[in-house]
Amino acid sequence: MTDVLVPPRPATRPAPPAKRRSDDSYDDVVEMFLVLSTLPAESHEYRRQRERIVKRCLPLADHVARHFGRRGEGLEDLTQVARLGLMNAINRFDPDKGPSFIGFAIPTMMGEVRRYFRDFSWSMRVPRRLRELHVQISRATADLSQRLGRAPTASELSKELGVPHEEIVECLVAGDAYQLDSLDAPVGSDGSGNTRSVADAVGGIDPQIDHITNREAVRSLISGLPQREREVLHMRFFESMTQSQIAERIGVSQMQVSRILASTLQSLRDRLD
Incomplete structure (x- = not known):
């Protein structure tokens, strides 16, 4: 039986890829x-x-x-x-x-x-220079974090941006005003499983708040006192000086200081009532 030689088939070349529009170039x-x-x-x-x-x-x-x-x-x-x-x-x-x-x-x-x-994206009004610096700090922070493998310090940001350290710190503090939390925003739960809000974590009622009106009223009364009485009150209640020390400073006896304090305080009480 005679072998029939079949000529090899020519290799088929893959069709060239169709030209596609590059969506990235526009x-x-x-x-x-x-x-x-x-x-x-x-x-x-x-x-x-x-x-x-x-x-x-x-x-x-x-x-x-x-x-x-x-x-x-x-x-x-x-x-x-x-x-x-x-x-x-x-x-x-x-x-x-x-x-x-x-x-x-x-x-x-x-x-x-x-x-x-x-x-427009700041929750509170801050100076324009701080808003512009905040954008630069955000970009520099991302770059430095990648290079350093950690968050950059204010000194490193200052060196990177060529901005004084004080301005960097001021801008970082102002950055807290970028987005404020609502007082009703949840911040976790208490020991009993109830949800706590931001308002629950913001201090409590100031026990001295009821005395604000009296303090403001006394402030105006003190401003109307003679200079010596004002000085004696300041030394006694703001500098915590004893009556003897006050007497030595203003050149009178301790008994006179005592009488000045007593008469001045009584006058303030009467006028306040």
Whole structure:
């Protein structure tokens, strides 16, 4: 039996991968802007093309919002702010002046989000310089923590940012006003299993609070006393001096000091009543 030689089949080359649009480059957006520039601004085609650009770039705004998502603000709010920045970028972008939309849009959106953090996300009003420094400290803290393997100290932040140590400390203290807890916010449970709130952990009633009115009334009465009586009261009750020490200081006898104190206190009681 004669062997039949079968010629080898030519090796099949794999089909080249289909060209896919790079979602990271957004190069196609520039072409969309060029089409937009040819359309009348009042036409339906112009509005539809602009909507296509917005829809195409929304993931870019969402990415910017997620970048700031771990700084104490809700992701939904940050997304809205980033999308506002996207709209500003779309309104201002000129494809004739710059070939990259992404290089223009990302700084615009990040600037909008940073302004939001600086101006609107603080629970209490603090100076603008501290709000701006707080943003720098947040970025530097993340970088230094990665390099050092621990949280940086105020001195290390001061050296990293080139800012005086006192300003770093002041900003860190002011940072407590960035987001305040509600007095009704839960902070755990007590021994019996009942939920405790922040209000339960904020001290108690000051037993001296009922005396505030009397103290303020006495303050005005003391200010109306002659200078010697005021000085004697101050030395006795604020400097804790004895009557003998007061007498030596003002050049009178201890008995005279005693009479001054007695008459002055009685006068204050009578006027207070």
